[in-house]
Amino acid sequence: MTVPYGAIVLEHFRRPRNRRSLPDATVGREAYNPLCGDRVRIELALDGETIRDAGFTADACAICTASASLLTLRLAGAPVAGALRLADADVIAALGADVPAGRVECAVLPARAMREALSGLPASA
Amino acid sequence: MKVVVVDGRERYATRERFGSADEILVGMPSELVRPRLAAGAYVVLVAHEYKYELPILRDALRAPVRFVGMLSGRKRADGVRALLREDGLTEAEVARLHAPVGLDIGGREPEEIALSIAAQLIAVREGKPIAHRRAGAER
Numbered sequence: 001m002t003v004p005y006g007a008i009v010l011e012h013f014r015r016p017r018n019r020r021s022l023p024d025a026t027v028g029r030e031a032y033n034p035l036c037g038d039r040v041r042i043e044l045a046l047d048g049e050t051i052r053d054a055g056f057t058a059d060a061c062a063i064c065t066a067s068a069s070l071l072t073l074r075l076a077g078a079p080v081a082g083a084l085r086l087a088d089a090d091v092i093a094a095l096g097a098d099v100p101a102g103r104v105e106c107a108v109l110p111a112r113a114m115r116e117a118l119s120g121l122p123a124s125a
Numbered sequence: 126m127k128v129v130v131v132d133g134r135e136r137y138a139t140r141e142r143f144g145s146a147d148e149i150l151v152g153m154p155s156e157l158v159r160p161r162l163a164a165g166a167y168v169v170l171v172a173h174e175y176k177y178e179l180p181i182l183r184d185a186l187r188a189p190v191r192f193v194g195m196l197s198g199r200k201r202a203d204g205v206r207a208l209l210r211e212d213g214l215t216e217a218e219v220a221r222l223h224a225p226v227g228l229d230i231g232g233r234e235p236e237e238i239a240l241s242i243a244a245q246l247i248a249v250r251e252g253k254p255i256a257h258r259r260a261g262a263e264r
């Protein structure tokens with residue numbers, strides 16, 4: 001099985017951080033990529049305007065799983081406003097890989113779930 | 126035997142494609158399968174997608190199900206087994222995975238492969254020894 005996206009993606013796919021449900025989650029949202037079938041759920045425990053804890057569940061490809069892992073590391077302890085300002089380009093840059101155009105949606109799916117969770121938007125497909 | 130079809134992809138898990146299924150479930154596959162991993166259940170993974178296979182196998186190979194099989198060539202099956210070991214599954218747990226799934230009846234068409242898998246499930250149900258895997262699954 002080949003995961004040709006570099007060391008960071010490989011590390012976070014094989015040893016994902018925060019891959020767990022949060023029993024005390026304040027908000028959570030599942031996002032789905034109908035093109036490839038990736039599914040990821042981001043759960044966040046809020047303490048006022050701060051994200052106290054972040055976790056994810058995913059049946060997703062390596063790049064999506066790695067992106068969710070990296071995102072949750074970044075979110076824990078971050079202000080909600082800062083999380084909402086996180087751009088897709090930031091998420092892709094964190095992967096340290098040249099993400100092909102056809103896989104960009106995989107990479108940004110966790111961030112989309114996070115934004116929808118924090119914004120109270122309806123789930124998107 | 127009750128047949129439950131699970132998929133994360135809405136376009137595949139349709140009543141048109143699985144007219145005789147007792148249930149068709151679409152969502153996060155690992156979460157939909159987990160409560161059904163009961164004693165006597167047969168789990169067959171045919172998505173050919175490691176994104177679905179690995180999360181389900183982590184649970185299924187540790188559950189009291191009767192059978193766990195995966196559609197795959199031998200090389201890809203070995204890759205999945207290696208990742209399961211990395212995830213902490215024991216050799217005994219990994220050894221429960223039947224991959225490539227299906228008896229060697231010589232068929233290559235989708236319907237023939239499905240028949241070979243159904244034949245293996247019946248053989249397991251009846252306690253018959255399983256000596257052969259599908260010959261077409263060498264890659």
